[in-house]
Amino acid sequence: MAANTQSAEVEKKIRAAFEAFDYQSNSTVDVREIGTIIYSLGRFPSQADLHNFIAEVEEEEDQTGYIHLDRFLPAMTRVLMEQMFPPISEDVLLQAFEVLDEEHKGFLDPDDLSQFMMEEGEAFTQEEMDEMLTALTDHETNLIYSKDLLNHLIMDPEM
Known part of the structure; x- marks a missing residue:
């Protein structure tokens, strides 16, 4: 390119x-x-x-x-x-998703993710969660799929 x-x-x-x-x-x-x-x-x-x-x-x-x-x-x-600020690798993201997806269904319930993200580590605010969930949740099924999450968080390596 x-x-x-x-x-x-x-x-x-x-x-x-x-x-x-x-x-x-x-x-x-x-x-x-x-x-x-x-x-x-x-x-x-x-x-x-x-x-x-x-x-x-x-x-x-x-x-x-x-x-x-x-x-x-x-x-x-x-x-x-200049590829500043390192991206997170797909493997690391998938491992993190799998920790939350204990039953290996390939998706998460937005309420479960929201509860975890607002209680653990550097907690998100409700406003931050609402913004993230709007972007990540499949609007037909109301679920967050691992493939969609990974596609959203991983940029083209050519950039």
């Missing part, structure tokens, strides 16, 4: 991820959504790396708590093109 074509594809994916959280359609997102956007693009920075990234893209002058697409897009394009 040519560099310009690859860069255009990367920018397209970044825009789509950003726009999913641009609730007011004004090319800005709440700074608290930046981690979720980065995760949705298949990159998993440490908390320190995430903090540094936010500091890089946040408006220094006014620090409104919002990030503008014009500042996010070039910084995130660089992250993806």
Whole structure:
């Protein structure tokens, strides 16, 4: 894939991820959504790396708590093109899913996942869970399938 074509594809994916959280359609997102956007693009920075990234893209002058697409897009394009912030391997994700899927059914109930994610480790808020479940739950069966989860969390290695 040519560099310009690859860069255009990367920018397209970044825009789509950003726009999913641009609730007011004004090319800005709440700074608290930046981690979720980065995760949705298949990159998993440490908390320190995430903090540094936010500091890089946040408006220094006014620090409104919002990030503008014009500042996010070039910084995130660089992250993806230079393969910064390591992705999580499919094997590790599958192992984590299987821990929760004790009966090896290949799917999880959203309520069970929500309960686990809000009680264990660095707990998610209800708002964070609602956003994640909306993106991951099969709307016909109301279940979260391992294959869908993996496809959502693993980016094309060409990026």
